[in-house]
Amino acid sequence: MRKKYIxxxxxxxxxxxxxIIVAINMLLAxxxxxxxxxxxxxxxxxxxKMELNNVSARIYADTFHxxxxxxxxxxxxxxxxxxxxxxxxxxxxxxxxESRIALDTEDYxxxxxxxxxxxxxxxIEYVVTxxxxxxIRMFGNLFPPITQQITLTGSHNTKY
Numbered sequence: 001m002r003k004k005y006i007x008x009x010x011x012x013x014x015x016x017x018x019x020i021i022v023a024i025n026m027l028l029a030x031x032x033x034x035x036x037x038x039x040x041x042x043x044x045x046x047x048x049k050m051e052l053n054n055v056s057a058r059i060y061a062d063t064f065h066x067x068x069x070x071x072x073x074x075x076x077x078x079x080x081x082x083x084x085x086x087x088x089x090x091x092x093x094x095x096x097x098e099s100r101i102a103l104d105t106e107d108y109x110x111x112x113x114x115x116x117x118x119x120x121x122x123x124i125e126y127v128v129t130x131x132x133x134x135x136i137r138m139f140g141n142l143f144p145p146i147t148q149q150i151t152l153t154g155s156h157n158t159k160y
Contacts, residue, residue, distance in 0.1 A: 029138060037134050040108055041148060044132055047100040051093050052154040055115070055126060058089065059156045090115040093128065108134045109145075125155045 093115050097103065103110040113130040129151045136143040 026139075033136065033138055036107070037136075037146070040134065041132060041150070043101060044108075044110060044130075045150060045152065047097055048128055048130070048150065048152050050100060051096040052126065052128060052152055054096055055089055055093055056154055056156050058092070059124060059126070086115070086117065106135065108132050120155075123155045125153060128152045128154075 090113075094113055097110070097113070110130055110132050114128070116127050116129075118125040118127070129149065131147050132150055133145040133147045135145050
């Protein structure tokens with residue numbers, strides 16, 4: 001019976017063969033779509049990590065200057081009480097992200113970018129949160145977006 005399917009001279013395909021081919025194609029398409037979402041998410045995280053490094057460098061420069069002038073307490077008060085300083089750090093972070101990757105493409109949209117600061121004994125911790133909404137197009141249909149919450153944390157030591 002197997003030989004009959006292999007040597008069938010009519011060129012007909014069985015329904016089972018067609019189903020297997022379609023199922024394999026759908027599985028491959030889903031795996032490629034899943035991989036592209038993962039790759040985009042990795043690219044977004046890498047850009048955010050690079051910008052966190054820039055925030056860390058700016059905080060390092062500011063804390064070094066404050067420590068040299070012996071007023072680290074004043075800097076820490078600025079960091080926590082001055083909305084303008086926090087907004088400047090957040091705006092610098094967002095502008096840096098925009099220069100590294102597009103925040104809105106046909107595949108995803110990055111929104112609700114928030115940079116917050118926490119002070120712990122001997123260090124400043126900064127936390128970036130954002131939402132990445134991935135638009136899924138598969139087999140000619142547009143599916144509801146998948147939203148991933150992205151959270152990255154960095155810190156900077158204030159004691160030397």
